[in-house]
Amino acid sequence: MAFVAYSAYGGDTAMNPEMTENTLYPIAVLIDELKHDDLSLRLNAIRRLSTIAQALGPERTRSELIPFLDESIEDEDEILLAIAEELGDFVEYVGGPEQAHVLLRPLENLASVEETVVRDKAVASINKVSEGLTETALETYFVPMLKRLHGADWFTSRSSAACLFAVAYPRVSAALQEEMRQAYGQLCQDTTPMVRRAAATRLSEFVKVLQPEHVVSVAIPYFNYLSVDDQDSVRLLTVESLMTIAKALTTEEVGQYLVESFRSLCMDKSWRVRYMVAEKFVELTKVMAPHMSxxxxxxxxxxxxxxxxxxxxxxxxxxxxxxxxxxxxxxxxxxxxxxxxxxxxxxxxxxxxxxxxxxxxxxxxxxxxxxxxxxxxxxxxxxxxxxxxxxxxxxxxxxxxxxxxxxxxxxxxxxxxxxxxAEDKQWRVRLAIIEYIPLLATQLGRDFFDEQLTHLCMSWLGDRVYSIREAATHNLKNLTDVFGVDWAKATIIPKILGLSNHPNYLYRMTTIFALTTIAPSVTPEVIQSSILPTLEGLVTDEIPNIRFNVAKSLQVLAPIMKQSTELQPLLESQVMPMLTKLSQDPDQDVQFYAQCATQAIQA
Structure with missing residues (x-):
């Protein structure tokens, strides 16, 4: 077969220097890749189908690529799934909606395979392609395909057929609609449970497109077949249909046709059916209540x-x-x-x-x-x-x-x-309490909170779980927003600063995190008198993690300081000397973060 384009997979890119990798390449290469033993290579080839189609153009895509894909259905499930997904977006590559019907044949074959996920994807792609078909194309190509699937011997095809009625029904002739209604009823009474399951699953969609006069004559008999099915996996699917049908009926019709079925489903011998009823009980009851005491x-x-x-x-x-x-x-x-x-x-x-x-x-x-x-x-x-x-x-x-x-x-x-x-052994419980504290503080008031909960909030800063310590620092910021900066200066900031001399380095680390987090909520005076001096004292800490977190903290503080005329001079007089010292640190991580902070400040 003649080359249509080239790529790094085997084409001579020197013949066209403007071409780049992953652009157009030979369809022969695609054939080779789809026959390759390497599954990942075959999958990669399928993902390039749109590129191939663009190179071939609509006519050759219809006459060469689509038939080739149709012949490639015998493959592993991953490949078939990828083909089914790609073909759903292939309408533009075959010439638009006028030519989209050519995609139905390979998708029909994919909708008949044994693997459920492949069939589901093929059905989704068929419905997607069919939305753009004209009424003539629907009757000429889609309906015959639906009949073939519906009449197939293997249950997989009939299961897929049940998923395709709703998209075409509103746009075909009255005679075909009558045939489709009868065909759907046959699926509802199919001898294979899997087909009846598919029909029950899609009954809600089909009911939504039925004319009002057919809901009672058609949908309710279908529902009745399925709601008394001997398989609980079928019956449980009728709960959703019950709700959809009820919305399409008058209040009197609901009482006449559906209330008894609702009672039966509520007392079904299968717990799975009762579970489905329980999940939607209020919604169902609102519809059924007028006809029940x-x-x-x-x-x-x-x-x-x-x-x-x-x-x-x-x-x-x-x-x-x-x-x-x-x-x-x-x-x-x-x-x-x-x-x-x-x-x-x-x-x-x-x-x-x-x-x-x-x-x-x-x-x-x-x-x-x-x-x-x-x-x-x-x-x-x-x-x-x-x-x-x-x-x-x-x-x-x-x-x-x-x-x-x-x-x-x-x-x-x-x-x-x-x-x-608040001292629960499960850290997620402690975390939930921390998240609830700001709301509680708003309601309790400052005096009550100081008396009962401030000590607790500070104790979380030393929790053994990092997520708790992190949440505790954000909690202090939120409390500052609730009670104000004066409260923070008097109550929590002194306690935070006291941790900076703790012998355990984790407490000193938490000091840095807490001061950095709380900085946007405090005044420039607090930053100048409390936060910067504390960080300056930790520049020479013996633990490298402490020192590079000081650098990261200074990088966070820089934008805040730049916005304050009072703090701007301190960038040169205090912050830059600290960063200069950290940039000469023997630890490479400390040097790195110090340089990042310096560049951010100078930017």
Whole structure:
């Protein structure tokens, strides 16, 4: 085959000096690479298909490259996946939407292979290519392809066919639409579970493009087939379809056709189906509630809370705040709260963790008194849970409770537990407490904070975990923003400076980090009187890591000092002498960072 272009892979670039590597190269080389034993080389060749297509031009791409790829389907899954992905973006290389139908044949073959990820990518590319096809092209090329896939003997083709109806249905003739509706119904009753699964998965998409008059006559029978399927992997997929169909029906039609199915799914013998219902319970209930008594809905909800499977109980926990809003505070307290108390001591840690994440959402519904009476005892028990994730989740949502009951009650009831968690052995729990401190400080006020929490905030600077020490320095900056520079000068800066003489080098390192982090929030006077002298004292520290962090700190401080007329002279009189000394340090890392800081200041 004649050369179409050249590259570093084998073409004579000397014949055209303007060509560069990764531009155009021989299609013969592509053939060789696709037949190579090295998988990475074959993958690289596939990724260059667009380059080849540009070189060939649309006509030769259609007549040579696409047929060649179609013949190359017998390959490893990674190669087939790459081809399926590339062809989805190939419309412009074959001549635009008018010629895009030539891509359907290789993609049809890819949609029939055994590997699921390859079929899924091929289906996605078919749908992408088909969006640009004209109605004539759809009926001439796409629909026959769909019929071939639908009527194929092997289940893989029929599974792919189920994913292609929605994109074409709105743009074909009424006669073809009738055929497509019947064909989809056949897939819903296919003898192979995998095909029925594909039909159930895509039923929502198909319902959205059906005409209103066909939703009742077509979609509901399809749904009914699938919702009573003997495979739970099929039934669980109908939960999403139930919601889509309900939105397409009138309120009366929902009551007539769907409520009984909803009841059945809620009590399905498979926990996986009940799990899917639990995940979307509030959304489903809003649609079904007009046709069911409140007592029945609450009974179904409490049954899911008491479900024998922990996965179901975990899923329903996320629905607690929304369901509470739906039925009202009185019914929650009378009929649901006893079940909620059991979740606090649930034997499954994921259940307790999910409950801790969502129970605070009831605070706004309960109000101040009921939250104090009913929810705070649950919070206290969760804060003492053995698993750190449970404690973490309840801490991260306390701001919702604070907004309802106020900081006075919150600090009175929960502050002791929070103080205990601040020294938790799990560092992520301590980190969550640190992140909550600025909000707590805003609510507590300066005097209360100084009395109860300042010592705790300073103790985190010496934590054995670096992430905690780093978070602690940012916490001090945030507290300075909350309480002001005068508070920082009187309360925390002296304690930070005291760490600069600590015998443990980690404390001295933390001093540098804390002063650097807090610098943007303080006045020039603090930088001049406290921060610069402390850094100057650490220039001669015996630990090289301390010295090069001084240089990095000075580089951060330089822009702040340049913006202040009061501090600008100190760049030459204090900062540059420190950097000059550090640039002559025997340690190469110290020299490097000192030179970087010097260049940044002089820039």
């Amino acid at each position: 409140k007592e029945e809905v609450i009974t179904i909800f409490t049954n899911l809370i008491k479900d024998v499977e922990a996965e179901v109980r975990t899923a329903i926990c996320s629905q607690i705040p929304g369901f509470g809003e739906l039925v009202g505070r009185d019914d929650v307290l009378e009929k649901i709260y006893p079940c909620l108390k059991e979740l606090v001591s649930d034997p499954s840690q994921p259940v307790r963790s999910a409950f801790a994440s969502h129970i605070s959402g009831l605070a706004s519904l309960f109000g101040k008194e009921a939250t104090h009476q009913y929810l705070l005892p649950l919070f206290l028990r969760l804060l003492k849970d053995d698993f750190p994730e449970v404690r973490l989740n309840i801490i991260s949502k306390l701001d919702k409770v604070n907004g309802v009951i106020g900081i006075e009650l919150l600090s009175e009831q929960l502050l002791p537990a929070i103080m205990e968690l």
